[in-house]
Amino acid sequence: MRAGRLILAPLLGLVAFVGLWELAVRALDIQPFILLAPSRIVEELGDRPAFYAGEMGVTARHAGIGMLIGLVVALVVGAALAASRLAEQAAQPVLILILVAPWVAYFTSIVVWLGPGDPPTYFLVAFVTLPAFVFATVVGLRSADPAAREVLASVDARAAEVLWRLRLPSAMPTIFATARFSVGLALAAAYYAEGGNFADRGLGAAGRRAAGVQNGPILWATVAGTVLLGMAGLVIITVVERVALRWHVSQRRAVTAVSWRAHRRSVS
Amino acid sequence: MPAAIELSGVSKSFGPVEALAPVDLCVERGEIVTILGPSGSGKTTVLRLVAGLERPTDGTVLVDGDPPATARAAKRVGFVPQTPALLPWRTVAANARLLLDVNRGDGARRDHHADPDELLAEVGLMPFRRSYPHELSGGMQQRVSLVRAMVLGSPLLLMDEPFASLDEITRADMRHLLTRLCEPRATTVLFVTHSIPEAVFLSDRVAVLSARPGRIVGIEPVPLPRPRRPELEDDPAFFAIETRLRALLHAGAGR
Numbered sequence: 001m002r003a004g005r006l007i008l009a010p011l012l013g014l015v016a017f018v019g020l021w022e023l024a025v026r027a028l029d030i031q032p033f034i035l036l037a038p039s040r041i042v043e044e045l046g047d048r049p050a051f052y053a054g055e056m057g058v059t060a061r062h063a064g065i066g067m068l069i070g071l072v073v074a075l076v077v078g079a080a081l082a083a084s085r086l087a088e089q090a091a092q093p094v095l096i097l098i099l100v101a102p103w104v105a106y107f108t109s110i111v112v113w114l115g116p117g118d119p120p121t122y123f124l125v126a127f128v129t130l131p132a133f134v135f136a137t138v139v140g141l142r143s144a145d146p147a148a149r150e151v152l153a154s155v156d157a158r159a160a161e162v163l164w165r166l167r168l169p170s171a172m173p174t175i176f177a178t179a180r181f182s183v184g185l186a187l188a189a190a191y192y193a194e195g196g197n198f199a200d201r202g203l204g205a206a207g208r209r210a211a212g213v214q215n216g217p218i219l220w221a222t223v224a225g226t227v228l229l230g231m232a233g234l235v236i237i238t239v240v241e242r243v244a245l246r247w248h249v250s251q252r253r254a255v256t257a258v259s260w261r262a263h264r265r266s267v268s
Numbered sequence: 269m270p271a272a273i274e275l276s277g278v279s280k281s282f283g284p285v286e287a288l289a290p291v292d293l294c295v296e297r298g299e300i301v302t303i304l305g306p307s308g309s310g311k312t313t314v315l316r317l318v319a320g321l322e323r324p325t326d327g328t329v330l331v332d333g334d335p336p337a338t339a340r341a342a343k344r345v346g347f348v349p350q351t352p353a354l355l356p357w358r359t360v361a362a363n364a365r366l367l368l369d370v371n372r373g374d375g376a377r378r379d380h381h382a383d384p385d386e387l388l389a390e391v392g393l394m395p396f397r398r399s400y401p402h403e404l405s406g407g408m409q410q411r412v413s414l415v416r417a418m419v420l421g422s423p424l425l426l427m428d429e430p431f432a433s434l435d436e437i438t439r440a441d442m443r444h445l446l447t448r449l450c451e452p453r454a455t456t457v458l459f460v461t462h463s464i465p466e467a468v469f470l471s472d473r474v475a476v477l478s479a480r481p482g483r484i485v486g487i488e489p490v491p492l493p494r495p496r497r498p499e500l501e502d503d504p505a506f507f508a509i510e511t512r513l514r515a516l517l518h519a520g521a522g523r
Contacts, residue, residue, distance in 0.1 A: 154319055156343075
């Protein structure tokens, strides 16, 4: 039942949104290049499913791996910054800079540096998702239970042990929450990079080509493809979060060992 | 043989605030000593100084004749904080053995440690070995916290008002449990509390602190027979000691 509600409610929201969109395009007779009706987008996707599936796979790879790289680097940087308030404050402007610098300004330089294709794409995705993950890591590491830290200090636990056993797991909830927000950013960066990395793979490249010849259907099909990837990404993160954070208060309702059976019966 | 804990002229200030006025206290091996005092009297500070979590502004703290850091490194100190502070992502059994897992490569202490499962059975938590902390009540979590500290088999236990957040009935059960655990093992215990019955039931001696800045108003011996049984709390001798402690507390509060 809970799983059903989980899927049903968002689905209904989506259907309502798409319905209004279709209505608007038909009623107001909007030009295809400005906004395409959902029915036409579905038609376009259905005309060449293998092509779009392939390009979606490429974009998914770019966004997914790029985000993972960003996360891993952020964990290392975050751990270093969490140790020193001075370092953290010194790093703040740099992280904000990364967040707000427009990609179009420096991406060509990245391509010149790293060559065409995948490397600059992974770099951009990792680069733009880095600041949010660093903030999340620092906050998360600092949120470790101070009493638990003292218990570990009472046996002289080394800093690495405290980090691994206490502080990193404590940071998981914040990091997962940030991952949710970062999916959209990672996909946007992947889409943008694919349009400018001189390789011809990915939704971004197909979209750029379509925009160049004012082909509305293909352009909007790539947009739809990116949206589908985003939703899939969120579902994946939610599922992983449910498993990885099953101990966390956000993933459960209050239940004691004694009332578990009664609780199960009441919610089924 | 050096005393288990020796505090000589120890005082502690946090910036301009003097939390602890100079304090002298000696705890012998196998003794159970309680520090009793009102809120803000610096009793937790004393404990943290012994645990080496703070450094004294003045005076010396010795644990078994060594600085606290040495005792900590040798895992000779079992610390029970005010909140259970269990790791929510670990089961009860995994939490119980946490301190054994930490610094595992460091050889030394492992032979003296107790069996986590045995201790869990003693505190009545074996059916909950695979449960997670959020599935336990506050009293049950504190019991795991106790087991976690005792698993080290360390000769010294430091306990910071561990039963403060529990209701009266559970508190009474917990102090009876604690004596059952500590008496046969002859552990040295330094226990901090603001509860008079707790202080009398558990201890061999009670050190009463005044209000801030805390200084020792008096050290009251508790010559009641061991092993301490729950029925002792109805004994007139028990009540007499409680009365004397109450008087000392009032004196310390300046009333």
